[in-house]
Amino acid sequence: MDYILVINGYGCFPSKYEVQLSDVDREDGSGRNQNGDMLRDRAGVKKKVILTFVAIPQSKAERLLKAVKDEFVTVTYLDPELGKRTMTAYVGDRNCQMFKYDRASQEWIWDSITFNLIEK
Numbered sequence: 429m430d431y432i433l434v435i436n437g438y439g440c441f442p443s444k445y446e447v448q449l450s451d452v453d454r455e456d457g458s459g460r461n462q463n464g465d466m467l468r469d470r471a472g473v474k475k476k477v478i479l480t481f482v483a484i485p486q487s488k489a490e491r492l493l494k495a496v497k498d499e500f501v502t503v504t505y506l507d508p509e510l511g512k513r514t515m516t517a518y519v520g521d522r523n524c525q526m527f528k529y530d531r532a533s534q535e536w537i538w539d540s541i542t543f544n545l546i547e548k
Contacts, residue, residue, distance in 0.1 A: 444480035
């Protein structure tokens with residue numbers, strides 16, 4: 429199976445998937461001059477993968493959150509500019525919203541888990 433996202437070896441399909449491209453400017457040489465014109469000294473472009481997972485059973489939530497527990501993680505993802513790409517990233521805040529207990533599976537179901545993976 430070809431996953432859209434693999435985090436530290438854990439393959440998954442997020443419910444919502446965004447890729448943000450952000451310019452990173454150097455402090456020196458960037459800003460506005462006396463005429464108000466913008467001057468830039470771009471150091472590079474970094475990627476952020478913005479993820480939402482919905483209706484996640486407890487067992488999958490545990491595997492997902494363990495995959496992003498390290499200080500830095502290896503992420504293979506589908507990049508709109510470059511195609512399939514691997515990057516080293518850190519994870520932003522993890523937001524986990526509880527939903528209900530599912531008697532059939534005998535598991536708690538998380539309504540949503542959201543976090544960002546930001547390029548190092």
